[in-house]
Amino acid sequence: MTDKKKKKSSEKEPKVDELQLLEERIAELENEVETLEDKNLRLTAEFDNYRKRTLKEKMELTKHAGEKILTNILPVIDNFERAMDVMQDTKDIEAVKEGIELIYSNFKDFLRQNGVTEIEVLNEEFDTDVSEAITKIPAPSEDMKGKVIDCTEKGYKLNDKVIRYAKVVVGE
Template structure:
C-alpha cells in the first residue's frame, strides 16, 4: 500500500467517524427534544386535569348554594306561615277569653236587674240587703274563678309596687307609721300580677 492509498483510507475513516459522530449528535438531540417535550406534555395533562377539577368543584359549590338557598326559602315560608297562624290563634284566644268572662258576668247582671226590680216593689229592706250581698258574693266568686283576687292592703306596710298613696295622715299609733291606714280603692291581682294598684291612705 502506497502513501496515497493510506491518505485515502485515513480520509475515508475520518469521514465515516464524522458521519457517525453527526448521527450520534442528532440522535442525542432528538432524544433531548423528546425528553423536553415529555414533561411539557405531562404538565399540559396535569393542567387540564386541574382545570377539570376546578370546574367540577365550582359546579358542586353552585349546586350546594342553590340547595342552601332553596332550603332558606322553604324555612322562611314555613316561619311566615307559623307567625301568621300563631297571631291568628292569639287573637282568637283573646277574643274567646273575653267572651268567656263576659258570659260568666251576664248571670250576675241578671241578678242585679232582679234586685233592682225587687227594691222598687218591696218594703223589706233587710231582704233587699241580703239579696245585694248575695249578688256581690256571686260576683266576687266569679272573679276568683277567672284568676282575679282582691289585694289586702289595710294594716300592711306601704309598697310602691302595690299601692298608690292618695294622702298621708298622722298615724294613730307608732306601729302604724308607714303603713296603710285606709283604702280608698281596692287593688286587684290577676294570677298574682297586679292589674290595679290600691289607692290608699298612709300613716306618717
Template sequence: MFNKKKKEEEAVVENQATEETKENNSTENTENEATVNEAAEELSAEDKLKQEVAELNDKYLRLFAEFDNFKRRTQKERVELLQTAGKDVVVSLLPVLDDFERALKATENTTEVAPVREGIVLVQTKLKSILNQKGLKEIESINTEFNTDLHEAITQIPSPTEEQKGKVIDELEKGYTLNDKVVRFAKVVVGA
C-alpha cells in the first residue's frame, strides 16, 4: 500500500511536471512564435522598403528616359521647322516667278513699252498682294516725324519749310514690317 501511494504521488508529481513542462513549452513556443513573427515582420518591412525603392528607381529611370526622348524629338522638330520655315512663302511666290518669265518672253517680240510696263505693274501688284497676305507691310515715311524705331537717317538737309524740321523729306529705300515687327528700316533723308 505504501508503494501504491508512493506511485500515485509520483504519478501526480510527474503529471504536474509534465503540465508545467507543457505550460513552459507553450509559453516558450508563444514567445518563440512572437519573436519569429517580429523577425518576419521586420524582414517583410525591409523587403517592402526594398521593393518600394526598386519601384521608385524604376519610375525615375523611365521618366528620365521619357524626358530624354522628348528633348531629342523636339530638337529634331525644331531643326526640321527651320529647314522648311520659308516653304510656305516660297511656294506662294512661285506664280510671281512664272509671271516674270512670261513677261521676259513677251519683251522679246514687242517694240512698245506701254504694254510691257503694264505687265510689270501687274506682276508687282501680285507680288505685293502675296507678301501682304504673309504679313509684310510698307512703313509710311515721307512727311512723317523721324522715328528711330522705324527709320534710318542717311543724311540731314536743311528743311525747305519750318514745319518739315525733324520730319522725313525723302525716302531712299522703303522700310517693311512683318507682323508688326520691323524687318528692314526705311533709309530716309531728314530735314534739319
C-alpha cells in the first residue's frame, strides 16, 4: 500500500507542476494578448491620424491647386487691359491686330505650359474618342468621306485626357 500511496503522490506532483505551468502559460498569453491589443489600438489610432492628415492635405491641395494657375494667367489679363486702353485712343487697326495676336500667343503658351493641348481634327478620320459630330454634309471629294471637313469648336486635352471634345462637320 505504501507503493500505491507513493505512486498517487507522485501522480499529484506532476499535476501540480502541470497546473502551475498552465497557469504560467495562461499569464504569458494574457500578457501577449494585452500587448497585441495595445499595439492594435495604437496602430488604429495612428492610421486614423494618417487618414485625417492626408484628407486635410488633399483638401489644402485642392483648395490651392488653382492658385498657381490663376496667378500665372494674371499677366494675360494685364495684357488684355493694356490692349483695351490702347484701342480707345488709337486709329491704327494694324497695331491693335498685332497686340491681340500677341496676347493670343501668350495665352496659347500659358495653356501649353499647363499641359493643355489642342486636338488636331481637320482633314483627319472622324474619331469619336476626341470629336463630336454636329452634322454630316456631302463630301467635296471621294477621299474626304468619313473625314472631318470643318471644325466649329476646337477640342482640347489636358495631359492626354480630353477635357473638351471637338465639334466637327463630317463628310458623307
